[in-house]
């Protein structure tokens with residue numbers, strides 16, 4: 001049996017969502033103090049939403065601590081989980097929660113589109129290959145680094161661990177909904193975490209919710225649904241992300257033409273579209289990007305100069321519904337004003353179903369255990385969710401363009 005070294009006394013970190021984050025294990029504390037973990041202080045949790053909600057500039061660092069704390073509470077406060085998992089599995093799942101976002105790049109979506117970088121890939125690479133982090137994990141228990149990465153890539157043989165960190169009702173979502181609601185000030189993202197944890201059970205290889213917790217689950221589904229439409233898919237947030245994306249596109253086009261933009265050397269390896277070494281990836285955080293954008297405000301290339309100015313000063317694109325008529329008139333106006341549509345016209349669709357009762361993958365649905373012991377998929381146990389599933393899948397299809405052509 002693997003034993004882990006405890007910290008001499010419990011460390012507590014104040015957190016507005018959870019009150020305190022409790023750290024009792026040396027290996028957790030050491031991981032928090034690594035340079036890759038600290039780098040997450042320099043990466044925002046929300047892409048463009050802080051351009052809508054001005055206090056939503058919380059970071060991946062705070063979210064990662066919050067996910068860890070929810071996992072820690074699950075495995076200590078939920079009796080079924082406390083009994084189902086051994087010490088090593090408990091440590092593995094706490095570490096997976098803590099480190100699940102460590103490979104995120106700056107401006108997540110815009111950046112991933114240009115670079116083909118998947119943050120999950122880098123997350124596992126950092127856990128298994130960064131000498132500092134893999135060193136901490138391996139000296140705590142041989143083979144631990146791979147086991148933690150296996151939870152994140154859904155390959156761990158004990159699927160309960162993956163369900164705790166990333167499924168439909170998981171610590172990752174539980175933290176980001178509450179945290180994003182708190183920092184945006186949107187109370188409809190709140191739900192009853194304490195009640196969910198109290199009604200959580202294990203049934204075979206599945207995490208289930210007791211029937212009496214079904215209202216807390218409905219509340220959670222509604223919170224998620226509202227947060228998607230009011231925060232994550234807010235058109236102004238998308239406008240900002242689209243602008244950052246166009247800025248990277250312009251840089252990439254210039255590089256492909258053999259031109260260089262002074263000050264943008266940091267981005268060259270990314271723009272080449274190749275896999276980066278961890279040492280090339282590490283300095284790419286939002287502080288470095290913002291500094292680079294400020295240099296590019298003085299670039300020789302007028303498009304780069306203009307897009308950098310827009311990103312830094314919230315001079316965002318305007319938007320309309322994506323209809324043929326709107327595209328035609330915006331294209332004509334762009335032409336009259338001398339804007340290249342490659343950089344100044346974006347079509348962007350987002351869609352989200354409140355809850356999808358996927359079949360075949362037990363980790364992707366929410367299970368309710370009735371009082372007589374039957375386990376049912378959520379939409380079979382909740383009238384509210386059943387009617388949401390039957391309703392239309394909403395989507396929002398828009399075009400974005402410079403406001404001054406209107």
Ligand code: NI
Nearest residue numbers: 063100101172
């Ligand atoms: Ni996350």
